[in-house]
Amino acid sequence: xxxxxxxxxxxxxxxxxxxxxxxxxxxxxxxxxxxxxxxxxxxxxxxxxxxxxxxxxxxxxxxxxxxxxxxxxxxxxxxxxxxxxxxxxxxxxxxxxxxxxxxxxxxxxxxxxxxxxxxxxxxxxxxxxxxxxxxxxxxxxxxxxxxxxxxxxxxxxxxxxxxxxxxxxxxxxxxxxxxxxxxxxxxxxxxxxxxxxxxxxxxxxxxxxxxxxxxxxxxxxxxxxxxxxxxxxxxxxxxxxxxxxxxxxxxxxxxxxxxxxxxxxxxxxxxxxxxxxxxxxxxxxxxxxxxxxxxxxxxxxxxxxxxxxxxxxxxxxxxxxxxxxxxxxxxxxxxxxxxxxxxxxxxxxxxxxxxxxxxxxxxxxxxxxxxxxxxxxxxxxxxxxxxxxxxxxxxxxxxxxxxxxxxxxxxxxxxxxxxxxxxxxxxxxxxxxxxxxxxxxxxxxxxx
Amino acid sequence: xxxxxxxxxxxxxxxxxxxxxxxxxxxxxxxxxxxxxxxxxxxxxxxxxxxxxxxxxxxxxxxxxxxxxxxxxxxxxxxxxxxxxxxxxxxxxxxxxxxxxxxxxxxxxxxxxxxxxxxxxxxxxxxxxxxxxxxxxxxxxxxxxxxxxxxxxxxxxxxxxxxxxxxxxxxxxxxxxxxxxxxxxxxxxxxxxxxxxxxxxxxxxxxxxxxxxxxxxxxxxxxxxxxxxxxxxxxx
Numbered sequence: 238x239x240x241x242x243x244x245x246x247x248x249x250x251x252x253x254x255x256x257x258x259x260x261x262x263x264x265x266x267x268x269x270x271x272x273x274x275x276x277x278x279x280x281x282x283x284x285x286x287x288x289x290x291x292x293x294x295x296x297x298x299x300x301x302x303x304x305x306x307x308x309x310x311x312x313x314x315x316x317x318x319x320x321x322x323x324x325x326x327x328x329x330x331x332x333x334x335x336x337x338x339x340x341x342x343x344x345x346x347x348x349x350x351x352x353x354x355x356x357x358x359x360x361x362x363x364x365x366x367x368x369x370x371x372x373x374x375x376x377x378x379x380x381x382x383x384x385x386x387x388x389x390x391x392x393x394x395x396x397x398x399x400x401x402x403x404x405x406x407x408x409x410x411x412x413x414x415x416x417x418x419x420x421x422x423x424x425x426x427x428x429x430x431x432x433x434x435x436x437x438x439x440x441x442x443x444x445x446x447x448x449x450x451x452x453x454x455x456x457x458x459x460x461x462x463x464x465x466x467x468x469x470x471x472x473x474x475x476x477x478x479x480x481x482x483x484x485x486x487x488x489x490x491x492x493x494x495x496x497x498x499x500x501x502x503x504x505x506x507x508x509x510x511x512x513x514x515x516x517x518x519x520x521x522x523x524x525x526x527x528x529x530x531x532x533x534x535x536x537x538x539x540x541x542x543x544x545x546x547x548x549x550x551x552x553x554x555x556x557x558x559x560x561x562x563x564x565x566x567x568x569x570x571x572x573x574x575x576x577x578x579x580x581x582x583x584x585x586x587x588x589x590x591x592x593x594x595x596x597x598x599x600x601x602x603x604x605x606x607x608x609x610x611x612x613x614x615x616x617x618x619x620x621x622x623x624x625x626x627x628x629x630x631x632x633x634x635x636x637x638x639x640x641x642x643x644x645x646x647x648x649x650x651x652x653x654x655x656x657x658x659x660x661x662x663x664x665x666x667x668x669x670x671x672x673x674x675x676x677x678x679x680x681x682x683x684x685x
Numbered sequence: 686x687x688x689x690x691x692x693x694x695x696x697x698x699x700x701x702x703x704x705x706x707x708x709x710x711x712x713x714x715x716x717x718x719x720x721x722x723x724x725x726x727x728x729x730x731x732x733x734x735x736x737x738x739x740x741x742x743x744x745x746x747x748x749x750x751x752x753x754x755x756x757x758x759x760x761x762x763x764x765x766x767x768x769x770x771x772x773x774x775x776x777x778x779x780x781x782x783x784x785x786x787x788x789x790x791x792x793x794x795x796x797x798x799x800x801x802x803x804x805x806x807x808x809x810x811x812x813x814x815x816x817x818x819x820x821x822x823x824x825x826x827x828x829x830x831x832x833x834x835x836x837x838x839x840x841x842x843x844x845x846x847x848x849x850x851x852x853x854x855x856x857x858x859x860x861x862x863x864x865x866x867x868x869x870x871x872x873x874x875x876x877x878x879x880x881x882x883x884x885x886x887x888x889x890x891x892x893x894x895x896x897x898x899x900x901x902x903x904x905x906x907x908x909x910x911x912x913x914x915x916x917x918x919x920x921x
Binding site for chain 2: 582
């Protein structure tokens with residue numbers, strides 16, 4: 238009798254050990270997945286015009302490159318105070334030993350030349366400390382206004398040098414701000430520069446989404462109804478795309494911009510997901526449920542749409558197989574979120590591997606990632622764990638960063654986060670609320 | 686001969702005089718008729734019945750006197766008719782304006798039942814049609830909300846020309862888009878209840894502003910409770 242009990246207890250203890258071992262192993266695997274950051278030095282760029290202005294421009298542009306590389310999550314910037322020889326290198330003759338002492342993997346040098354009045358050349362060179370050779374060298378020419386973009390382009394090339402895949406900093410971010418007192422659409426560079434007011438209706442403007450690098454879809458109340466518009470952010474030319482009575486909201490641009498998904502109401506119906514042509518024509522209904530279906534996002538191959546529905550009684554993220562047609566008895570959407578009573582704002586990564594979304598955890602909202610790389614074995618990671626709100630995630634064009642809004646400072650600002658380093662970086666810093674960011678495609682491919 | 690001419694001239698003058706007397710009386714009668722028509726158009730029959738009747742009586746008397754060729758008294762009566770008609774018109778317009786004013790004053794003044802988008806979100810303490818409150822992430826109506834809507838329905842019944850837009854609003858928590866859906870559902874829930882109370886569906890528009898037009902910009906439970914509402918705006 239006693240012996241039997243002893244055996245049973247032993248089994249329980251052993252089982253407990255095995256379980257805790259497995260758990261420890263899981264944690265180890267997760268930690269080892271985070272890539273080690275490359276240590277890089279970016280000394281102040283040299284300007285050939287030895288003026289205060291030239292010095293300031295060299296400081297600004299090298300600082301911008303450092304910011305981009307830090308935000309990418311792949312680089313650790315060596316503080317300038319640590320540099321052993323702060324001055325510029327002579328004739329590309331780097332003091333390799335000095336950089337090795339700092340454990341630097343790369344040094345990036347820049348040289349700015351004013352070719353003629355208002356016309357500049359920026360030469361950027363990345364030296365690999367390991368091989369003691371230049372690994373990347375680029376020369377850009379253009380106006381003063383294009384200098385920051387040259388730096389973004391080189392940052393993208395530097396990310397490619399390290400990871401094999403181009404970065405996404407040469408792009409734009411659109412968002413909603415109530416800085417004028419009413420919600421209007423704005424656009425800016427990913428570092429917060431070149432702020433551009435897109436709408437100025439004095440009414441409500443919501444949910445901007447890029448069709449390409451210069452056109453955004455958004456919902457506007459110009460006609461006292463939430464209608465969908467498409468607007469060129471530079472010419473301000475605006476087209477009415479969808480104007481069903483009731484909601485025409487949460488646009489999502491499909492693969493290659495050939496289709497548009499939208500939540501809207503047909504006459505006498507409730508809110509469902511539709512697929513339309515980019516100009517709003519030929520709406521096809523995808524979901525049909527008396528609950529609200531909203532916030533669609535495309536898998537990059539166009540095979541699936543994920544969306545938010547409260548058909549279970551609370552907002553949850555679902556996925557529907559578009560190859561099986563619209564929602565039917567034989568094509569029921571699959572529920573992707575099983576934890577939490579408020580899961581919204583799904584955003585599929587450009588490589589299709591991740592779905593980011595926003596979940597209420599306790600009293601605040603955090604960002605989560607579903608990883609589809611294991612097929613049906615989906616795994617989830619929590620990206621943010623703060624007591625304030627992180628919301629509205631949208632992917633960078635290279636699919637390795639998210640832009641989102643957070644009320645860390647009381648009001649909402651725009652932040653970016655690398656899904657690898659998981660370090661949030663603040664982009665906007667206004668006293669108003671900046672929300673609903675959307676990241677444009679890369680301007681590099683577009684050439685515009 | 687001279688005497689004969691004189692008599693003829695005298696007779697002719699007399700004829701002219703008498704004829705002109707008749708003509709003046711007729712003119713006065715026509716003017717009185719026009720004034721009475723004006724008064725009638727101004728609603729004097731309804732709003733100034735005594736004055737209007739008096740004007741008609743005077744005019745009738747003037748016509749009788751004219752027929753009896755009593756031109757001077759006919760003219761005097763016609764002038765009185767015209768005076769009475771003008772008085773009737775004046776009083777009718779005054780009374781009608783006063784009545785309109787009282788009707789308008791029972792309509793919302795200021796921004797209390799204005800559109801939240803155009804008039805700005807305002808506290809509804811002075812509004813004719815009161816806001817309805819909701820629980821977090823809910824669009825169903827509690828007992829308090831229903832009793833508010835019963836009162837709103839009564840007013841809408843008594844003012845059959847009034848058309849309203851029901852605005853659905855949410856607190857700031859959660860996604861902008863999902864809150865648009867929630868606001869839409871709150872507005873529909875209010876509309877459906879008013880229709881069940883007998884209000885014509887066609888008089889009740891709906892619009893969702895989600896979390897974007899809060900009544901209280903604060904971030905407390907109290908502010909959120911105020912912001913989860915359906916607001917009534919009179920449709921122009």
